Amino acid sequence: MGIKKNLLNGAGIVSLLFIASLVYHCKNGKTESDYFNPEILATHFNGEQFVGSETCLECHADIYTTHLETAHYNTSAIADSATVKGSFKGGANILDLKDVSFEMRQERDTLFQYTTIKNRNVDIPPSKFDIVIGSGVKGQSYLTWENDELFQMQTSYYTPLDNWVNSPSFPTYSYTRPIGDACLKCHMTFATNKNTGPGNQYHKEQIVYGVDCERCHRPSAKHVAYHRNNPSAEAAKYMLKLETLSRQQRLDACAQCHSGLRQELLKGTPFSFVVGEDLKKYSQNYNAAPVDNSKLDVHGNQYGLLTSSECFKQTATMDCTTCHDPHKNQRGNAVYFNQKCMECHTTDSVVCTVETSQINEMGNNCIACHMPKMPSRSMTVELDENSPETPFYVRTHLIGVYSQQKK
Ligand code: HEC
Ligand code: HEC
Ligand code: HEC
Ligand code: HEC
Ligand code: HEC
Ligand code: HEC
Ligand code: HEC
Known part of the structure; x- marks a missing residue:
């Protein structure tokens, strides 16, 4: 201000x-x-x-x-040599799978995936990298247009190894997957589908990339x-005031993308919900009945995990913005996050009960022990033929006491 x-x-x-x-x-x-x-x-x-x-x-x-x-802003973009993180340099531009191999080539300003089917003489036209999905914190996937139809490409990029990998849940032979709103809804602000159902035809010029301001603040x-x-007007007009929404409405603003896939549509399309409305009227997860919270996947369900935590259940106001500033990239800022824990855990009744020496050993890092990084069951990649199921590690939001600690 x-x-x-x-x-x-x-x-x-x-x-x-x-x-x-x-x-x-x-x-x-x-x-x-x-x-x-x-x-x-x-x-x-x-x-x-x-x-x-x-x-x-x-x-x-x-x-x-x-x-x-922020990872939000950068989570989707038009593909070019700046936004695609994978390498197009000879030697580093190959993905070799069981029945197929891919070579990534840059031709002037355009990026292509060339496909060779092993032991068979079939010609597959190259696919152009058109859209990037993923900021690259963990990895990226890529989409390609065929006229107005959108498909996912088979090659993805895996940040920990700085390498090309087979896209999560793709087979080892040549394959493209049509991409509908159900995939795009968490990685884009808005996409204009030409179909009312699950189709993959879009108005290309009416896509709003990234998780941008207007996904959280409504179209503005x-x-x-x-x-x-009215440049002298000081009070905001035609703008939802997020601070005054109920706790559930504020949680829903994030839960629309951080509470599982919510595949079961109850109303409208995957892009219909806008912040301020009641999310549960729009969509829910299959198995929406209460589940054992240890079965929730750490990937993409921070809402389900957090709301199962004692910190959440025993306070009236905790929501995602208690710890996260949605306008800033705070990844790796352990000091900041630990301060957030200390804002509540300084009274005698709820201080840490573990030996002080152990806390000091972990550099006083509350989250290293109580929100450890855990392997995702749903988000895995195939690095090569020998390691088909390498999981992504995501920090759990089920705040609790864990025996195994991974920094
Ligand atoms: C439209 C969907 C969407 C909404 C709404 C949304 N997120 Fe996200 N969020 C994502 C996606 C997708 C990623 C992964 C981005 C990436 O790395 O490509 C992400 C990543 C994050 C991260 C990790 C950032 C990092 O540096 O890696 C945090 C923290 C986060 N979201 C918190 C929130 C909070 C808090 C809210 C609500 C105020 C919220 N999100 C609303 C989709 C969303
Ligand atoms: C329900 C929301 C949701 C849907 C649907 C979804 N994602 Fe994500 N995706 C996320 C969130 C949230 C993260 C990061 C945080 C996490 O792991 O929980 C993420 C992370 C990713 C990343 C890693 C980004 C990075 O660098 O951190 C990639 C790549 C990705 N998603 C691709 C896809 C593709 C491709 C699809 C469609 C087939 C898809 N996602 C569907 C929510 C979603
Ligand atoms: C991931 C969701 C998300 C995104 C993206 C986002 N905001 Fe916000 N914004 C929020 C939330 C939540 C609050 C309320 C914060 C609170 O109550 O503590 C907020 C508060 C605000 C406020 C009022 C309070 C303040 O900090 O001044 C302004 C102004 C604002 N946002 C502008 C923007 C603009 C401009 C962008 C894009 C450049 C943006 N926001 C992107 C979620 C988001
Ligand atoms: C021409 C100036 C102007 C532009 C452009 C503008 N805003 Fe604002 N906005 C204001 C003023 C003035 C306020 C009221 C003062 C304040 O809260 O900071 C405001 C307040 C806000 C608030 C806080 C609302 C509240 O009452 O808490 C949000 C959120 C917001 N704007 C979002 C956006 C977003 C998103 C965009 C871009 C799509 C945008 N604004 C573009 C002038 C502008
Ligand atoms: C808004 C206040 C608040 C914040 C912020 C907060 N907590 Fe809590 N937490 C609580 C309350 C209240 C309880 C329940 C107290 C009790 O068990 O008597 C609790 C319980 C816990 C427990 C015990 C869990 C169990 O299952 O018994 C752990 C561990 C914990 N918090 C760690 C943390 C860590 C680590 C952070 C920072 C990432 C944090 N808390 C942030 C309020 C908070
Ligand atoms: C008690 C504090 C706290 C609350 C509340 C909280 N988070 Fe987090 N969140 C963290 C910490 C700590 C990290 C790890 C940050 C890091 O790795 O630098 C994190 C990381 C994340 C990530 C990235 C996970 C990864 O490993 O890639 C996402 C996504 C996220 N939070 C979303 C949310 C959402 C959505 C909510 C609300 C449902 C929420 N968070 C509520 C503390 C919190
Ligand atoms: C070395 C790992 C480690 C670190 C670092 C750590 N804790 Fe703990 N914490 C534990 C363990 C283990 C327990 C359970 C001890 C027991 O069984 O008595 C625990 C218990 C707790 C409890 C539950 C107390 C109760 O009686 O219910 C809270 C709250 C808590 N820790 C908060 C924190 C906060 C806040 C920080 C950061 C200042 C922190 N912890 C740092 C390992 C750790």
């Missing part, structure tokens, strides 16, 4: 508008009046319109800047237009 206040006075606002319109003109080559009515990237089923995070820059520069560094065209036309 401080930054914005300063910018919003006198000379500040004039130069700000000037810069903003300059940026806008360079990018879009349109007339000045278009500035007051931002370009619409896509329209949600509820009629609200997406304008993209670039339009937020002029008024929320601090949040915009740190947002660009009206908010932007209002504040551009």
Whole structure:
């Protein structure tokens, strides 16, 4: 708020508008009046319109800047040599599987996957890398267009080994998988499917990449237009106030993507839910009945695990933002997270009961012992023929006492 206040006075606002319109003109080559009515990237089923995070820059520069560094913002993008992390250099550009091998080649600015079926003489046209899924913290998968149909490619990238791998749950022979909304819903802000059912045909130009501002704050065209036309207005207009939502609504804002696959649709499409609504009316997991929480997978179900933890059950206000600032990349910031634990665990009744020497040995790192990294059962990759099931490690959100500790 401080930054914005300063910018919003006198000379500040004039130069700000000037810069903003300059940026806008360079990018879009349109007339000045278009500035007051931002370009619409896509329209949600509820009629609200997406304008993209670039339009937020002029008024929320601090949040915009740190947002660009988050895994959320970078979790999907148009594929190019900057966004694709896998190597196209000779020697490092091969994935060799049992019945098929792949070679990744860069031809001018375009990236391709070439497929060779072993022991058979079939010609398979190369697939172009069109879309990247995954920020690359753990890995990336890639999608390719065939006209307006979207498919997942067989090669993925695995960050721990800096290498190409067979995509999770793909067979060892040549295969492409049609990609519908059920896959894209957690890695994109919005995609405009041409079908009402599970089809894989999209309006290519109406995809909003990354988990962008408007996925958590709802499509914001009206908010932007209002504040551009009313630069002296200080109170937010046409904007949901997340701070005032109920605990469950705030949890749902994250649970739409962090509570399992929620394959069972009860209403609309996988992209229909918007923050502020009741998520359980839209979708649920198969086996939605209470399960043994030790069976929840650490991958993608932080909501289910956290809400099973005593920390959550025995407090009235804990939600995801108790520990996470959704606008910042906080990965690896153990000091910050341990402080969050200490905000509650300093009274006599709930302090750690393990030997002080053991705590010191772990560098006072609460999360190393109580939220250890655990192997995912659902997210595994095949590194080569000999190791078909290598799991990704994800930090569990079932906060508790564990015998095995992995830092
Ligand atoms: C032309 C200026 C302007 C633009 C562009 C703009 N906002 Fe705002 N926004 C404001 C003002 C003014 C406020 C009210 C002061 C505050 O809360 O910081 C605000 C407040 C907010 C709030 C807090 C609401 C609340 O009451 O707590 C959110 C969230 C928000 N904006 C999101 C966005 C998003 C997302 C975008 C881009 C899609 C965006 N804004 C673009 C001016 C703007
Ligand atoms: C539209 C789906 C979606 C929503 C909504 C969403 N997330 Fe995520 N989140 C993801 C995906 C996908 C990733 C993995 C990104 C990657 O690395 O490619 C992720 C990653 C994360 C990470 C790990 C970041 C890192 O540095 O690796 C945290 C923490 C997180 N989300 C917290 C939250 C919180 C808190 C909320 C709610 C305020 C939230 N998410 C809402 C989809 C979502
Ligand atoms: C229900 C939401 C959801 C769906 C559906 C989903 N993902 Fe994810 N995905 C996540 C979350 C959350 C993470 C990271 C955090 C974690 O592991 O829990 C992630 C991580 C990833 C990563 C690793 C990113 C990184 O570097 O950390 C890749 C690659 C990926 N997903 C690809 C896919 C593909 C391809 C599909 C569709 C076939 C898909 N995901 C469907 C939520 C989802
Ligand atoms: C992963 C979800 C998520 C994304 C993405 C996200 N926000 Fe937020 N934002 C939140 C949540 C949750 C809060 C409320 C924080 C709280 O209550 O502690 C919030 C609060 C805000 C606020 C008001 C409080 C403040 O910190 O000033 C503004 C303004 C805002 N967001 C703007 C943005 C803009 C602009 C972007 C994109 C550049 C963005 N947000 C991206 C979840 C998100
Ligand atoms: C909002 C307050 C709050 C925060 C933040 C918090 N906890 Fe807790 N935690 C509690 C409460 C309340 C209990 C239940 C107290 C009791 O058992 O008497 C609890 C219980 C626990 C337990 C015992 C679990 C069990 O199953 O018996 C452990 C271990 C724990 N917390 C560790 C942590 C760690 C590690 C963090 C930081 C990642 C953390 N807590 C953050 C409030 C919190
Ligand atoms: C008590 C504190 C706390 C709460 C509450 C919390 N988290 Fe976390 N979360 C952490 C810590 C600590 C990490 C590990 C960060 C790191 O590795 O640097 C983490 C990591 C993550 C990751 C990345 C996991 C991985 O290993 O790739 C995701 C995704 C995530 N949190 C989502 C959520 C969501 C969604 C919620 C709400 C349902 C939530 N978190 C609530 C403390 C918390
Ligand atoms: C070396 C690993 C380790 C570290 C580091 C550690 N703990 Fe523990 N903690 C344990 C073990 C083991 C227990 C169970 C001890 C027992 O059975 O009495 C425990 C118990 C607890 C309990 C439950 C107490 C009760 O009576 O229910 C809480 C709360 C807790 N720890 C919080 C923390 C916090 C907060 C931190 C960081 C300051 C922390 N722990 C650091 C291993 C650790």
